[in-house]
Amino acid sequence: MEYKDYYKVMGLEKGASQEEIKRAYRKLARKYHPDVSKEANAENKFKEVGEAYEVLKDPAKRAKYDQFGQYWQEPSQAHQQQHHQQYTDDRGAADFEEFINSIFRHRQQQEQPFYEKGQDIHAKLTISLEDSFLGTQKTLQLQIPDSDAHGQLDYKLRSIKVKIPKGIEDKQQIRLKGQGGKGSAHHAGDLYIEILIAAHPMFRLHKKDVYLELPISPWEATLGATIQIPTLAGHVKLKIPKLSQSGKQMRLKGRGLPGQTPGDQIITLNIVIPQRDNEQVNKLYEQMAAIEEFNPREKLGVGNDQ
Amino acid sequence: MTNDKKNPLTLESEGWFHLSLHEITYTFGVDSSTIIEIVNEGIVSAQKDGSNEWQFDSEAFRRIRIVLRLQQDLGVNLAGAALALELLDEIEKLHKQG
Helix, strand or coil, X not given: CCCCCHHHHCCCCCCCCHHHHHHHHHHHHHHXXXXXXXXXXXXXXXXXXXXXXXXXXXXXXXXXXXXXXXXXXXXXXXXXXXXXXXXXXXXCCCCHHHHHHHHHXXXXXXXXXXXXXXXXXXXXXXXXXHHXXXXXXXXXXXXXXXXXXXXXXXXXXXXXXXXXXXXXCCCCEXXXXXXXXXXXXXXXXXXXXXXXXXXXXXXXXXXXXXEEEEEECHHHHHHCEEEEEEECCEEEEEEECCCCCXXXXXXXXXXXXXXXXXXXXXXXXXXXXXXXXXXXXXXXXXXXXXXXXXXXXXXXXXXXXX | XXXXXXXXXXXXXXXXXXXXXXXHHHHHCCCHHHHHHHHHCCCCCCEECCCCCEEECHHHHHHHHHHHHHHHHHCXXXXXXXXXXXXXXXXXXXXXXX
16 A cells, blocks of 8 residues: 555645634535546545545644654665654554554444445446446455454455346446355345446447437438448438428337337438538539528527628 | 466446445445435435335435445535536536537
C-alpha cells in the first residue's frame, strides 16, 4: 500500500483546522457520493475521502498520522526516528498499511456500514446492452464477510459465476439466494446485484425500448427509400416513407430488449447533408430553389425574402 | 483472505422478485418504522398483496437503498433524500432526451 496524503485527498493544507476538515469532507462527500455523483470514479473517490476524514477528524489519529507522514519520504530513516521518539505503537510504523491498520484496528467491530448488517451483500455490475439482449454470464469477485471461530469478522474473496437474465433493464436488481455472507446464524444471506447497462455508441435505452437516431439523406427523406439499419439482432431493412421529416419517429415492434412484453426499437430520423462542395449538386439545389415555393420558416412569421 | 479456486457452478439469478417488509428491513439492517416512513414520504410505491403484506419491487428496493445511503453518508433527512432522488430522476430524463 502506498502512502496516501490525506490532506491532498481532501484538498487541504497541513495546518487546516478541524472545522475546515469537516467542511471539506461534507463538500467532497456530496460531490463524490456514488448515488448522486456524475464524476468518473466517484465510488473510489468517495471511499478515499471517507478514509482521509476518518483519520483527520480525530485529533489523536491525526497527530499520529502527521507524525508518520513527516518521516515518510525516507522509510528507513522514519523507522529510526520513531524509535528515538519511543513511538507507542511497538510494531513501528514503517509500512503505511500497517500503520493505517493500527489506526483503524478497532473500527470494524464498532461500526459496520449498514449494508453489511444481516449477512446480505449488495453489489453492482456493469454490463453492455448486447449482454442484456443476448443474456450473459459474468464472473464476480466478491468480498464476503465471514465470522471466524472467535466470532471475529473477516473477509474472504470469493468468485462466483452468475447468469444474467436476458432482457434485464438498466438499474434492475437481481437476487441470488443464499450467496451472501454466512453469519454465526445458520441462515446464509442473499446476494443482491444492481445491474447497470453501459452507454452504447449507437443505441439509447429506456426501460426495454431501444432508441436509434438514424441519419438519412435529403433525397431519401423526400423520395422515400428502403435502407439498412442496425438493430440489436443485426441489420434489418427499413422502409422510409416519402416526404419524411427530420424528427419523425418510427417504431420496430419487438426489436428492443426481450421479455414478457419485449421492448421496441424506436427510430428518429435525422436529415443530414453531404459536407462536401459539389458543383453538380449545387446546380440541382439551385434548380430546386427556383422551382419549389417553400418557406420553412412560415411558423416563425418570417418570409422567404432575402 | 483466501481465494476460492473451486468454482464450477454458474448460478441462476432472479431478475424479478418482490421483497416483504421483513426482508427489506433485514437486508438493509434497519427497523420497519424506517421503511414505513420512507413509504409514507411517498418515495417508493409499495404494493400490498392479498394478505395485506407490503411488497417492494426492484425499483422500490433501489430507491430505499439510495435514501438510506444518502441519510447515512450525507446526513440528509427524508425530505432531502426524496428531493435528491426526484432531481436525479429528472436529470436522467433530460440526459435521455438529449
